[in-house]
Amino acid sequence: xxxxxxxxxxxxxxxxxxxxxxxxxxxxxxxxxxxxxxxxxxxxxxxxxxxxxxxxxxxxxxxxxxxxxxxxxxxxxxxxxxxxxxxxxxxxxxxxxxxxxxxxxxxxxxxxxxxxxxxxxxxxxxxxxxxxxxxxxxxxxxxxxxxxxxxxxxxxxxxxxxxxxxxxxxxxxxxxxxxxxxxxxxxxxxxxxxxxxxxxxxxxxxxxxxxxxxxxxxxxxxxxxxxxxxxxxxxxxxxxxxxxxxxxxxxxxxxxxxxxxxxxxxxxxxxxxxxxxxxxxxxxxxxxxxxxxxxxxxxxxxxxxxxxxxxxxxxxxxxxxxxxxxxxxxxxxxxxxxxxxxxxxxxxxxxxxxxxxxxxxxxxxxxxxxxxxxxxxxxxxxxxxxxxxxxxxxxxxxxxxxxxxxxxxxxxxxxxxxxxxxxxxxxxxxxxxxxxxxxxxxxxxxxxxxxxxxxxxxxxxxxxxxxxxxxxxxxxxxxxxxxxxxxxxxxxxxxxxxxxxxxxxxxxxxxxxxxxxxxxxxxxxxxxxxxxxxxxxxxxxxxxxxxxxxxxxxxxxxxxxxxxxxxxxxxxxxxxxxxxxxxxxxxxxxxxxxxxxxxxxxxxxxxxxxxxxxxxxxxxxxxxxxxxxxxxxxxxxxxxxxxxxxxxxxxxxxxxxxxxxxxxxxxxxxxxxxxxxxxxxxxxxxxxxxxxxxxxxxxxxxxx
Amino acid sequence: xxxxxxxxxxxxxxxxxxxxxxxxxxxxxxxxxxxxxxxxxxxxxxxxxxxxxxxxxxxxxxxxxxxxxxxxxxxxxxxxxxxxxxxxxxxxxxxxxxxxxxxxxxxxxxxxxxxxxxxxxxxxxxxxxxxxxxxxxxxxxxxxxxxxxxxxxxxxxxxxxxxxxxxxxxxxxxxxxxxxxxxxxxxxxxxxxxxxxxxxxxxxxxxxxxxxxxxxxxxxxxxxxxxxxxxxxxxxxx
Numbered sequence: 054x055x056x057x058x059x060x061x062x063x064x065x066x067x068x069x070x071x072x073x074x075x076x077x078x079x080x081x082x083x084x085x086x087x088x089x090x091x092x093x094x095x096x097x098x099x100x101x102x103x104x105x106x107x108x109x110x111x112x113x114x115x116x117x118x119x120x121x122x123x124x125x126x127x128x129x130x131x132x133x134x135x136x137x138x139x140x141x142x143x144x145x146x147x148x149x150x151x152x153x154x155x156x157x158x159x160x161x162x163x164x165x166x167x168x169x170x171x172x173x174x175x176x177x178x179x180x181x182x183x184x185x186x187x188x189x190x191x192x193x194x195x196x197x198x199x200x201x202x203x204x205x206x207x208x209x210x211x212x213x214x215x216x217x218x219x220x221x222x223x224x225x226x227x228x229x230x231x232x233x234x235x236x237x238x239x240x241x242x243x244x245x246x247x248x249x250x251x252x253x254x255x256x257x258x259x260x261x262x263x264x265x266x267x268x269x270x271x272x273x274x275x276x277x278x279x280x281x282x283x284x285x286x287x288x289x290x291x292x293x294x295x296x297x298x299x300x301x302x303x304x305x306x307x308x309x310x311x312x313x314x315x316x317x318x319x320x321x322x323x324x325x326x327x328x329x330x331x332x333x334x335x336x337x338x339x340x341x342x343x344x345x346x347x348x349x350x351x352x353x354x355x356x357x358x359x360x361x362x363x364x365x366x367x368x369x370x371x372x373x374x375x376x377x378x379x380x381x382x383x384x385x386x387x388x389x390x391x392x393x394x395x396x397x398x399x400x401x402x403x404x405x406x407x408x409x410x411x412x413x414x415x416x417x418x419x420x421x422x423x424x425x426x427x428x429x430x431x432x433x434x435x436x437x438x439x440x441x442x443x444x445x446x447x448x449x450x451x452x453x454x455x456x457x458x459x460x461x462x463x464x465x466x467x468x469x470x471x472x473x474x475x476x477x478x479x480x481x482x483x484x485x486x487x488x489x490x491x492x493x494x495x496x497x498x499x500x501x502x503x504x505x506x507x508x509x510x511x512x513x514x515x516x517x518x519x520x521x522x523x524x525x526x527x528x529x530x531x532x533x534x535x536x537x538x539x540x541x542x543x544x545x546x547x548x549x550x551x552x553x554x555x556x557x558x559x560x561x562x563x564x565x566x567x568x569x570x571x572x573x574x575x576x577x578x579x580x581x582x583x584x585x586x587x588x589x590x591x592x593x594x595x596x597x598x599x600x601x602x603x604x605x606x607x608x609x610x611x612x613x614x615x616x617x618x619x620x621x622x623x624x625x626x627x628x629x630x631x632x633x634x635x636x637x638x639x640x641x642x643x644x645x646x647x648x649x650x651x652x653x654x655x656x657x658x659x660x661x662x663x664x665x666x667x668x669x670x671x672x673x674x675x676x677x678x679x680x681x682x683x684x685x686x687x688x689x690x691x692x693x694x695x696x697x698x699x700x701x702x703x704x705x706x707x708x709x710x711x712x713x714x715x716x717x718x719x720x721x722x723x724x725x726x727x728x729x730x731x732x733x734x735x736x737x738x739x740x741x742x743x744x745x746x747x748x749x750x751x752x753x754x755x756x757x
Numbered sequence: 758x759x760x761x762x763x764x765x766x767x768x769x770x771x772x773x774x775x776x777x778x779x780x781x782x783x784x785x786x787x788x789x790x791x792x793x794x795x796x797x798x799x800x801x802x803x804x805x806x807x808x809x810x811x812x813x814x815x816x817x818x819x820x821x822x823x824x825x826x827x828x829x830x831x832x833x834x835x836x837x838x839x840x841x842x843x844x845x846x847x848x849x850x851x852x853x854x855x856x857x858x859x860x861x862x863x864x865x866x867x868x869x870x871x872x873x874x875x876x877x878x879x880x881x882x883x884x885x886x887x888x889x890x891x892x893x894x895x896x897x898x899x900x901x902x903x904x905x906x907x908x909x910x911x912x913x914x915x916x917x918x919x920x921x922x923x924x925x926x927x928x929x930x931x932x933x934x935x936x937x938x939x940x941x942x943x944x945x946x947x948x949x950x951x952x953x954x955x956x957x958x959x960x961x962x963x964x965x966x967x968x969x970x971x972x973x974x975x976x977x978x979x980x981x982x983x984x985x986x987x988x989x990x991x992x993x994x995x
């Protein structure tokens with residue numbers, strides 16, 4: 054399998070100039086905001102001169118970033134990593150270029166003298182505003198746009214000629230209409246750009262939102278084969294940018310490049326932020342006079358102050374770790390309260406003084422302090438790993454409600470903790486009955502949901518007859534039928550109505566066939582006499598049988614059933630198991646269970662999962678070989694049994710006079726006169742769950 | 758053979774309508790229906806007893822609100838009801854579930870709303886003031902369709918009925934605030950075609966109203982496609 058993704062030369066050569074071209078409007082946007090903010094006129098000769106100078110610097114920043122990204126990609130880096138590395142390593146030159154220009158322009162921008170304020174100020178403000186916003190956005194917009202455009206071009210190249218031709222005809226038609234009916238140059242330009250964007254994106258949107266299941270995607274005379282390749286599923290996984298960023302941070306830490314604050318000398322690294330803070334305080338609270346802008350900049354000022362304080366806080370923590378200084382700890386606590394709670398309050402008092410509108414200030418205050426409270430509580434929940442559902446102490450009901458709110462607030466709430474449910478599982482499943490065995494939480498349901506396309510894997514692939522399920526999710530749906538472990542139904546409907554509805558959804562259109570099929574499945578699960586009762590009146594076992602009846606309505610080529618025998622009495626369980634075996638002659642039936650007997654009496658192949666890892670893959674009969682030499686039988690005096698059972702895995706035991714006859718799973722002989730016993734499937738399963746050193750799933754695959 | 762397939766198709770359509778109605782009416786929809794009827798009846802009674810002969814513009818407002826009440830619950834809470842009933846995973850196992858389940862339901866919701874609105878407008882045209890009730894119903898259905906499908910699309914993003922309801926109320930208020938400034942523009946979601954501004958001639962107004970209806974239908978189609986696209990992301994609904 055080739056895992057490298059070569060860069061398409063056409064894609065790169067076309068994407069780079071377009072991306073750079075789009076950085077120009079960013080500069081214009083920043084300039085406009087700065088001019089409006091300071092009350093200067095938008096279009097005059099001086100602002101235009103400033104804008105011309107600005108263009109060179111802004112495009113240059115973009116070139117620095119993109120050029121290095123392309124170099125990194127040619128060296129073999131993936132696009133996300135390349136952009137991130139380029140951003141981190143080119144941040145300094147970009148910031149230096151921008152900040153030196155901005156600082157140099159500040160005196161001119163703030164000049165009050167008649168000549169300076171008329172000619173120089175608007176020029177300087179254009180440059181400062183444009184450069185500040187574009188520098189910030191260069192680091193966000195350019196990577197995003199670069200990836201987006203490249204993906205779009207890759208998608209366009211992958212289309213067949215018909216789709217390309219349709220788009221070309223539409224595009225030509227639109228251009229013809231634009232240049233025939235629109236007179237003004239500006240509108241011609243805007244509509245042309247919109248056409249370039251809307252026609253391909255609209256085509257993509259329509260093609261994707263209207264995708265349909267196609268059973269013919271695999272021919273009927275071809276046997277079904279499911280190949281699961283190194284499948285990993287991580288729940289609560291962070292997004293791609295965060296993962297790449299954290300991976301980069303770990304590398305920097307390993308290489309000793311991480312910023313450390315161990316002594317006051319180290320604070321020199323953030324010294325440049327202090328004059329910036331001083332300037333922004335002056336600008337916000339003394340220079341600006343419009344309430345809205347004061348509010349926006351006061352937020353910015355507070356964020357810079359919080360950033361500086363966080364660095365100092367780390368220093369104090371590190372100093373205290375070396376030598377406990379009580380006064381430093383107290384001071385740190387007080388300053389923390391001042392920065393996070395008092396300063397926002399002072400800001401609100403300042404707004405009230407400026408605006409004289411108590412209602413608006415109150416709303417802002419509630420929003421600001423709620424945000425702070427959620428952020429601080431979220432940090433506490435993450436740091437102390439608090440289980441929201443197991444709270445003790447006073448006001449636990451109230452705390453639980455609040456913590457639940459904090460947990461769902463994005464960005465500032467509780468940080469999600471990733472959990473790996475499947476760890477590099479590889480399997481090959483062909484026609485026949487395939488059993489998934491494992492305790493609760495082993496990853497069986499996760500694996501089944503991924504095969505059915507309900508969940509998406511974090512890494513790895515699932516191929517059905519060579520078709521990638523990630524790319525052909527909708528198309529392959531026509532081949533797969535799924536019965537989940539826990540399911541509900543419309544309780545106000547009768548079994549007859551519900552099954553008829555499901556049959557219609559499964560394309561059983563002919564009335565006679567549908568009626569026959571519904572009667573057949575109701576008989577098969579022994580529910581015929583309750584046919585006209587509402588599902589809401591059924592017991593748990595009856596509802597389970599309804600689920601089974603529903604999957605028997607239409608039999609797809611891949612049938613996935615998650616613990617279908619749970620809740621059934623032994624007679625029904627055997628009957629249903631036999632039914633599945635019968636069905637598996639012509640199709641793939643994947644079924645999960647933790648009842649070993651179900652596997653031994655029905656499955657051609659079995660996979661044992663434990664804690665997301667594959668412990669065995671092969672024939673059930675060969676599974677017993679895994680436990681050979683690890684199953685022991687012996688007699689133990691009754692008085693020693695209590696201690697023994699706590700330390701060993703006793704499969705079963707029986708009293709024989711003063712002794713107890715025991716059967717134990719153990720790597721080594723657990724008792725002096727213990728003898729090896731012939732393992733059965735249950736022993737093998739328990740041994741696989743207990744075993745610590747696995748030779749690897751590859752060895753197990755050989756047995757298939 | 759043709760007769761048989763015709764019978765099968767008609768049976769399928771009839772049964773699909775019946776079963777989907779049972780599902781749609783299973784929860785709180787009946788209360789929204791009652792609210793809509795109550796609101797209509799209340800205002801109609803006021804109109805009947807008032808001396809002022811009702812203006813078409815005012816009636817349009819009454820019908821619009823009644824129509825919005827009808828589609829609000831099923832479009833906002835439709836997906837969440839399936840999540841609550843734990844049927845969503847079963848539905849995900851059905852090929853083309855997006856069309857067969859949710860598209861069918863959303864079409865039915867608007868069909869029911871249209872029929873109920875026809876009854877309302879017919880009653881008003883007989884009891885209050887004579888007007889072309891089919892025309893009025895069709896006009897009312899444009900913003901109802903737009904806002905209904907918008908809320909359905911939002912429910913596939915938020916995946917929570919209450920959250921979607923709050924968002925829709927905020928959007929509704931926003932559109933209402935905008936409608937003051939945009940009262941003569943085709944971009945006004947709540948454009949009332951029966952309220953001709955004094956400074957706009959009838960032909961221009963008809964063109965503005967037509968453009969507005971085209972915008973609303975286009976918006977509805979885009980929202981519907983977006984909803985169908987969002988419903989492909991099964992993992993987000995689990």
